[in-house]
Amino acid sequence: MxxxxxxxxxxxxxxxxxxxxxxxxxxxxxxxxxxxxxxxxxxxxxxxxxxxxxxxxxxxxxxxxxxxxxxxxxxxxxxxxxxxxxxxxxxxxxxxxxxxxxxxxxxxxPDPSSYLVASADADITGGVIAAQTGTIQASFIAASGATLVEFATPEETVAAVKNGEADAVLADNAYLAPIADEDGDLQLLDQKELIGxxxxxxxxxxxxxxxxxxxxxxxxxxxxxxxxxxxxxxxxxxxx
Amino acid sequence: MACYLTTGKHMSIYWSVLTVLLLLGITAPTALAFGFAGASAARSRIAPVSWLGRGYIAVVRGVPDIAFFLFFVIALDQIIEVTRHHILCPDWVEPIRQGNDFVVCQAAKMPLGNAPQWVHESYGFAIAVFTFAIVFGAFAANVIQGAMAAVPRGQIETGESYGMTSRQTFWRILVPQMWVYALPGLSNLWMVLIKATPLLFLLGIQDIVYWARELGGIKTSRFTDYPHGDWRMWYFLALLVFYLIFTRVSEITLERLMARLTLGQATTAGEAQRKARTT
CATH class of the missing domain: 3.40.190.10 (Periplasmic binding protein-like II)
Incomplete structure (x- = not known):
């Protein structure tokens, strides 16, 4: 610094x-x-x-x-x-x-957005999806049928899935992929959303x-x- | 472990502890000065001065802290820049407000756009101190105003009967005696001020809460030498301990100060102290 x-x-x-x-x-x-x-x-x-x-x-x-x-x-x-x-x-x-x-x-x-989930059968159409406030993913979920929970930092969205507060996180694939690689409890769904x-x-x-x-x-x-x-x-x- | 705790990033959190302490160290006396000035003004016999003092106390105490912090800081910054803009760039023809943009000439930027980052940080810090001082000064003013009213009238009357002017009774009798009444209220304010320091974060200063969140967050091995899971709980626990120790130390110090101020005062506690000594 x-x-x-x-x-x-x-x-x-x-x-x-x-x-x-x-x-x-x-x-x-x-x-x-x-x-x-x-x-x-x-x-x-x-x-x-x-x-x-x-x-x-x-x-x-x-x-x-x-x-x-x-x-x-x-x-x-x-x-x-x-x-x-x-x-x-x-x-x-x-x-x-x-x-x-x-x-x-x-x-x-345009980087496809991915869903990071704790279990592969997570409900991403009607469930609770976490996203960072003011992101394209947040507006995307708001427009879809799912329930949106917003967090100020990307960090907190991942934490929400880990502690069961949300069923999935929707964020840029590039951000989620390394997290899914290292954390055995989390995985990415095959379904991607092309937004942005x-x-x-x-x-x-x-x-x-x-x-x-x-x-x-x-x-x-x-x-x-x-x-x-x-x-x-x-x-x-x-x-x- | 030792390596982990001494990374550049951890150094930042240690620095931010100092930032918080420095903020408290500067803000507390400044707020006290604001409070003293506000209370004295509110007591003034000159009507406009009194209105000013009362207005300050009422308005600032009435506005929610967060609204004040968000609005006032931006407004203050823009007022400074607009003023500098008019002085330094009188030839400027473009409007300052262009749609959403707030545009002043380069020379009017505060701090200057090409100033190093530490100048920007100090400027932000100074604005933060000023804002904290105004907010807490209003509360302090109210406490001090109450304390001044609590000093028994007879004490001042005695002074007057000795031929003291109102200025003399104010400085020699009222002010020394009112501290003992003000201290319980002021110590409350100090505690609140300690806990309010994380509001710095709202003002864009990277305080300990910011770094605790940043350091505690999940780190994957691709981007750091020290990957770890969600450690925010531990970092916030450390913050909790820090604040608890800090408030406890403050409490002890304030208790001692109170005992000292009470000495020889015509209050119940002062009387109790006198009896304890004589028996």
Whole structure:
């Protein structure tokens, strides 16, 4: 943590002055609780697919970036009020969100959402399904016939299934798969739900210039295959 | 085990303990000052000052803490930024509110967008201290106001008969005596303040509750060297012990302070102390 702060501080001092206009430092907002997309590693730093991706994007767009964590609940309000400049937190591009903020092009393919259950005969049509508040999965369950229970963190949704409060969790496959692999009591159902339009970076609607830079950087990573390599490394769904 | 407890992430939770202690250390005296000012204002013979004091006490005590914490902090931050915006960027033509966006010029950002992360964290912390002080100051003001009213009128009258001015009776007679009446109420507030520190989390500061939840969560071996199941219970148990010890120590300290303040006071407890000494 300290090293991160020190290095970024040093970077900010040296590189920050060069850019007089626009964003001297781009603050990257993430949740830090959704592996493999983003999480806090043992050293207390932001890590994961989006950390690597974000650092590379900033390099290509010639921006100085700094990582900030924020609760998922308030991640959009804090973006629009200017506490940080981007959301890079495994956020799927949806029309509802697009009304409030802008998205870059998607940097992952739509990842099918999976059900994590304690027993294979769990009732996912009429039972109780856990999801994180304000996710595409939560709206999906709300629209289906099942009973939705929402939690503030992805962590708690899994805990709800383990202690029997919910019959299943619906979340991105990439998040649930490692948990199902390690926990003998939990498994994934074969049934998948295709929701969402892939993950993109969220920006303020008034921040068109920055959006353009990140769009171009994502495109260049798509073109030279580095994005695909990252997707394979962190197992976050299909390649482009 | 030793390795596990000293990972960078665990260092963060130890730091956050210090953050909480620092918050308490700064907030308590500040809130007390707010309370003292509020109570003195409410007692003032100048009507507008008195209204201000009473208004502060009534409004802040009436608003739910969570609403206050969520609304006031954002509002305060935006007021600061708008003010700076008007001073530093008078040529700016674009509106500040663009749809959902709150946009001020880069120079007006508080703290500046290119400031290192610790500046952002300290700024957040300062706002948190200020908010806590305002909220708890209002309660403290009410307690102190009551305590001032509880000092027997005869004590002040005695002072007046010696020819003291009202300022002199206030500082020399009323204030030293009112603490003994205020302390039980203030000690309650201190206890509540200790327990309210997790509200820091609402203000975006990563306090011990955040780290306990983060560290206790299920960790799979792909993303950490120390995979474990759901250990949140143990982390929260540790928090429970921390808070229990902390409140117990506070209780003992406050009891001693009370005994000291009671000494020689014209209260039942003071009288009991006097008798215990003489017999």
């Amino acid at each position: 300290k090293n991160l702060i020190l290095t970024t501080a040093a970077l900010a001092v040296t590189a920050g002055m060069a850019m007089a206009d626009g964003h001297a430092v781009v603050r990257m907002g993430t949740e830090g609780a959704y592996p493999p997309y983003n999480f806090i590693n043992d050293a207390g730093e932001v890590d994961g697919f989006e950390r690597e991706l974000g650092d590379e994007l900033c390099l290509r767009a010639e921006l100085t970036c700094e990582w900030v964590t924020n609760e998922w609940d308030s991640i959009i309000p804090n973006l629009v009020s200017g506490n940080y400049d981007t959301i890079i937190a495994g956020m799927s591009i949806t029309d509802e969100r697009d009304e409030v903020i802008d998205f870059t092009q998607n940097y992952t393919q 339009g892939g993950v993109g970076m969220g920006l303020r609607e008034s921040d068109g210039e920055l959006k353009g830079k990140f769009d171009a950087a994502i495109q260049s990573m798509k073109d030279d295959g580095t994005l695909n390599a990252l997707i394979t490394k962190w197992e976050v769904g299909e390649q482009f």
